[in-house]
Amino acid sequence: MLRSDQIMGTVEMVQKENLDVRTVTMGINLLDCRAGTVKKTCKGVEKKINHYANNFVQKCDEIALKYGIPVVNKRISVTPAAMVGAGFEASDFVLLAKSLDKAAAKAGIDILGGFTAHVEKGMTKSDKAFINAIPEALKTTKRLCSSINIASSQKGINMDAVAMMGETIKNLAIETAESGGFGAAKFVVFCNQPGDNPFMAGAIHGVEEADVVLNVGVSGPGVIARSLRKIIKKKGRENLKLDDIAEEIKQITFRVTRCGELIGRQVSKELEVEFGVVDLSLAPTPKIGDSVGEILQILGVDDVGAPGSTAIVAMLNDAVKKGGIFASKAVGGLSGAFIPVMEDAVLADAVGKGALSLEKLEAMTCVCSVGLDMVPIPGDVSAATISAIIADEMAIGMVNNKTTAVRLIPVPGKKAGEIVSFGGLFGESPIMEVRNVNKSDRFVAWGGRIPAPIHSFKN
Template sequence: MPSLFSFTPEEILETIRMIQVENLDIRTITMGISLRDCATASLAETCRRVYDKITRLAADLVAVGEEVAATYGIPIVNKRIAVTPIAQVGEPSGEDDFTPLARALDRAAEAVGVNFIGGFSALVHKGFTRGDRALFNSLPEALATTERVCASVNVATTKAGMNMDAIAWLGHLIKETASLTASQGGLGCAKLVTFCNAPEDNPFMAGAFHGPGEPECVINVGISGPGAVLAAIRQYPGANLGQLATIIKNTAFKVTRMGELVGREVSARLGVPFGIVDLSLAPTNAQGDSVAEILEAIGLERCGAHGTTAALALLNDAVKKGGAMASSYVGGLSGAFIPVSEDNGMIQAVESGALSLEKLEAMTAVCSVGLDMFAIPGDTPAEVIAAIIADEAAIGMINNKTTAVRVIPAPGKKPGDMVEFGGLLGRAPVMEVNTFSPAALVRRGGRIPAPLQALGN
């Protein structure tokens, strides 16, 4: 029936299978909202304006998302909001505590029905302004007393170098956040991302914020589909690695097209410009929706074995190539995510002793983000946490890529214990940490200079 069907029944069934069996979904549509015009000299007034603007612009976000999901028969799992880094919005108030702004964001998110709102953020790669300090000061309390607010800080860029004072401070803030949320396993830390080279249009939480170069309001789409890639790879056990790259590219292309379609439709219905599609393989704890299992299907006994970095490099690059062809505007993080707690294969790899923190760090050098959603013992010193962040930021800075750390020093937990976060955030086995001290390095403070960009060998 080629006359009316411009596609074959096999193609139709392939799409249905990807959605219904392999968990292909639109992971998030994220509305970016500029809050720059909400900044006033009074924090209370700023909070009011922030709440009003978000609830006005995002009023229909969830309903439209659900409508589009039904029309196309493809689930849109999350609807979210990213806002201007709050350090910049709160700064004119002259206050030293921005927790009220976090609460205003939380209330606005609840009012419009989104599960996360990102942008309790500061960009401090070169240094602090007064507003940046106020935001840092507020982080533990803001994360402990709000439910939906996500925070992120950018502490390094390839062009500016690394702000080690910020990194040292974060070591303490992360511990404080963990202790304030100890009854939930340190959950507050799961909502705080420390970036190097943070993208301004990333739709994925917890690191989403609406960057200074973004328009007034924008729709960015994050898609996922580890399950679809895994199923495709499993169909070709005899393929060589070049053929495998092509198989991954084909799948990534198809997955990204869904994001492009949904993004265009949502933005048209909301009357808001369409920003980018972020093609990231974002795993969930659902059966088969795992990046670690993809690496194992490529040919590893367990994720974390030698060869894991090579397999991940192939996967990440093929995903980007397929995705870039499928959308006019690809942005955000775009690549493979390797969060430990949100990926059953990663959890198993840690539990079986195949995956160490050191190997995880090596993997981040070739994938899209970084050390994500992993738990370490609650008594890990602040300097060690800072040094973990510094190492990760150095990888990003030198390699001109985004890296990030989302670490949970789980209060009262020891290596081998399990921390349960529930829902999308999953559960994390507590990983062993190298206990030799980096304290002297961290206490030196100052900035690590920006790296040379030529002579790149």
């Protein structure tokens, strides 16, 4: 048996620090569901998802009971739907969306990701039809999440797609105005979108993946926050340096990752499905004590957004990667710290105080995963301005060879400072001010592509 202190340390982590497995996501390849008609393709999609996922939730719950570790979310990701339905009209893609939604409901899944297209270099006619279908698809479904990859370090930024994204986000918000523009919260724009990310809204089952794969997202930031509080209390702040803090984060991440991998591999074994990766990302929830922002406060900034915030996020992100990468046989996905404004109560609070601005948030995204996530903005911000914000964020990802993403919610009829609430895991926040609106229209109007950076040419 292990030493008593090791056992009690683990018990404390599980019981008092609320260790959990944040998500187990089943990725399913749907390319073999393509058939001669839209109807047959939709039927094939439903059949395949139901075949693999019919006891997925039950198995996750059984393993959670066996190990005494909750599996908080059980999700499904699928092959980018634009590929599954290549050649479809916009209305056909809406039918495909409904089939995906139906299959998710039957499997007992709350969110399914993969209503996605990859257009970083160019768009086909079908891709354009797909993008045009997104507002209607997300309005008429409950569980579907959508994403578009419009940039990559290898191919550059597709500025025609960037322009379409601003319009799409505006339309999504307007189509779902009665729920505060919630449709936009289920849509994310990517640079370097990974094919094995288990976290929503950007989860997809990449075409490079095996037929069916399980990916796991580890426990949230709460475990790290409580562990840091404990070590600071035990050793005294005056006796610790930031490298000690980084070491503590590494060690906790190691333990958290091992736990996630254990559970994921067990579910995978039970379902006879290949295990994919562990995503090390710290994904906050609106729940008190489950915040990345809280870690920043513990480490010394009174409000998120104050000078020093970017440096802390950089250290946190790095320590999480270093701790997790040795703990798992296969690390992938996004693997870093998320800073989604609405989903993190401390970040939302900082927006309310005026401490966290969009510009500072953008700076922080240079050193963490993923990007401008769950940011509510005034409903009257123009599509072109939204596109320009997206272009900036894509450039960060493209040049730094990392994933960046944008999930902006232009809340219809609301101004900066007003509160928007989606409830549950989507959280609430004051609406963030967007400065310099309507000053980027000429830039967005260029279209074409921003070429890939010179350091991407490595062949």
